[in-house]
Amino acid sequence: MSHLIDNTPSTPGKLKPDKSPYIHNRFRIHSSSFSKLTLWCLFFIAFILFFFFLSLLSTTATTPSSAAASNRRSLGSTWGGSAWEKRVTKSSRRATASNRAVLVTGAAGFVGMHVSLALKRRGDGVLGLDNFNRYYDLNLKLARQRLLERAGVFVVDGDINDAALLRKLFDVVPFTHVMHLAAQAGVRYAMQNPASYVHSNIAGFVNLLEACRSANPQPAIVWASSSSVYGLNSKVPFSEKDRTDQPASLYAATKKAGEEIAHTYNHIHGLSITGLRFFTVYGPWGRPDMAYFFFTKDILKGKQISIFQDPDRGTVARDFTYIDDIVKGCLRALDTAKKSTGSGGKKKGPAQLRIFNLGNTSPVPVSELVTILEKLLKVKAKRKMVPMPRNGDVRFTHANISLAYRELGYRPTTDLETGLKKFVRWYLDFYPGSKKKSAW
Numbered sequence: 064m065s066h067l068i069d070n071t072p073s074t075p076g077k078l079k080p081d082k083s084p085y086i087h088n089r090f091r092i093h094s095s096s097f098s099k100l101t102l103w104c105l106f107f108i109a110f111i112l113f114f115f116f117l118s119l120l121s122t123t124a125t126t127p128s129s130a131a132a133s134n135r136r137s138l139g140s141t142w143g144g145s146a147w148e149k150r151v152t153k154s155s156r157r158a159t160a161s162n163r164a165v166l167v168t169g170a171a172g173f174v175g176m177h178v179s180l181a182l183k184r185r186g187d188g189v190l191g192l193d194n195f196n197r198y199y200d201l202n203l204k205l206a207r208q209r210l211l212e213r214a215g216v217f218v219v220d221g222d223i224n225d226a227a228l229l230r231k232l233f234d235v236v237p238f239t240h241v242m243h244l245a246a247q248a249g250v251r252y253a254m255q256n257p258a259s260y261v262h263s264n265i266a267g268f269v270n271l272l273e274a275c276r277s278a279n280p281q282p283a284i285v286w287a288s289s290s291s292v293y294g295l296n297s298k299v300p301f302s303e304k305d306r307t308d309q310p311a312s313l314y315a316a317t318k319k320a321g322e323e324i325a326h327t328y329n330h331i332h333g334l335s336i337t338g339l340r341f342f343t344v345y346g347p348w349g350r351p352d353m354a355y356f357f358f359t360k361d362i363l364k365g366k367q368i369s370i371f372q373d374p375d376r377g378t379v380a381r382d383f384t385y386i387d388d389i390v391k392g393c394l395r396a397l398d399t400a401k402k403s404t405g406s407g408g409k410k411k412g413p414a415q416l417r418i419f420n421l422g423n424t425s426p427v428p429v430s431e432l433v434t435i436l437e438k439l440l441k442v443k444a445k446r447k448m449v450p451m452p453r454n455g456d457v458r459f460t461h462a463n464i465s466l467a468y469r470e471l472g473y474r475p476t477t478d479l480e481t482g483l484k485k486f487v488r489w490y491l492d493f494y495p496g497s498k499k500k501s502a503w
């Protein structure tokens with residue numbers, strides 16, 4: 064130890080002069096073996112770095128598989144591999160009587176699940192796609208997925224913003240149709256998370272249309288617009304020819320933007336596109352963020368519910384439409400959709416572009432909805448009448464469905480009480496403890 068102490072500099076940058084030849088020699092011997100060791104270490108490090116950068120280069124190269132891999136990482140889903148491809152192919156295989164292979168986006172969603180089941184039941188090839196986001200209870204989405212799985216519908220876990228995934232799906236399956244139901248829904252949530260509406264309803268929709276226009280053959284597209292596009296329009300009932308340039312929520316604005324984007328892709332690329340304006344869809348397996356759903360939950364819990372009232376004209380009402388009627392409308396839209404005219408990204412001629420209202424044509428005040436729920440649940444609601452907040456809601460919706468009737472043969476048959484009865488039966492079955500906890 065002493066020699067080391069002896070050689071410590073007394074002045075910065077200087078070594079003390081060597082006093083012993085022994086020490087001097089040892090130092091020389093050490094320093095020469097040290098420099099050899101350093102050299103070898105440097106070689107070794109350079110060698111490792113060389114291979115590290117080589118592997119980095121090969122993973123970031125823009126080959127489809129590496130792009131897919133990086134997309135997968137960034138979007139948090141997992142897809143790919145031969146077992147996965149087999150499931151995709153099997154699910155998309157149509158029965159002999161059908162000539163349709165349908166990609167259903169938002170398949171683990173409310174309308175998506177019902178439409179997928181109906182398509183599968185009649186023999187169409189059906190592949191689901193869903194990003195399983197956490198906007199509402201994931202367990203409900205997973206339960207829908209299990210139901211679909213049992214019916215032979217595979218739901219791919221992925222996002223419509225994942226271009227590589229969409230490319231892959233169209234490579235594996237020549238889809239004849241796309242039923243696009245994936246969206247960020249809810250009119251009031253847009254105040255909290257506007258970006259999610261832009262992400263799903265605009266960026267995601269464009270990404271999907273890009274995949275469709277490049278696909279060969281190009282599929283025909285049927286997609287979910289919304290009654291909310293009528294916004295502040297006061298002319299009733301709402302007809303497809305009425306004004307849709309006064310949206311009352313960002314949700315409505317993104318759906319309206321979707322309609323304009325659809326026009327562009329139809330015009331430039333020859334995609335056949337049908338937009339369906341759904342009017343407040345309800346029923347079994349519904350969305351927990353919707354009023355009829357959380358009213359049921361809160362009434363059973365004995366919690367107070369807020370019923371919105373218009374400060375000027377009182378009644379707030381909706382043209383509530385039962386899920387089975389909506390499903391029939393979706394299937395009719397699919398069956399009457401003409402083929403897209405483009406191929407390989409090039410338009411070959413004018414293509415079909417349609418928009419339809421799918422409503423029930425009989426608006427019901429929200430207070431009446433609550434009265435029906437009270438009767439079905441046998442529990443009195445704790446009502447609080449509050450002025451309708453100006454955060455996305457509109458006072459009234461009422462669909463004119465004559466165009467859908469004429470061209471699709473769409474005719475809704477379920478009144479609100481009948482539909483809610485089916486919803487309540489499902490709810491009590493799905494949440495078995497909820498009735499016992501009620502204030503009844």
Ligand SMILES: O=C(O)[C@H]1O[C@H](OP(=O)(O)OP(=O)(O)OC[C@H]2O[C@@H](n3ccc(=O)[nH]c3=O)[C@H](O)[C@@H]2O)[C@H](O)[C@@H](O)[C@H]1O
Pocket residue numbers: 248249250288289290291292341342343344352353354355369370371372379380381429451456457
């Ligand atoms: O047709 C559509 O295009 C949209 O339908 C649905 O929107 P809405 O018609 O607004 O349904 P929903 O929220 O169930 O409110 C129902 C009624 O309860 C009233 N309402 C609501 C909440 C509350 O606390 N109190 C209340 O009175 C409220 O004022 C309203 O009158 C979808 O969510 C939407 O994604 C979109 O698809």
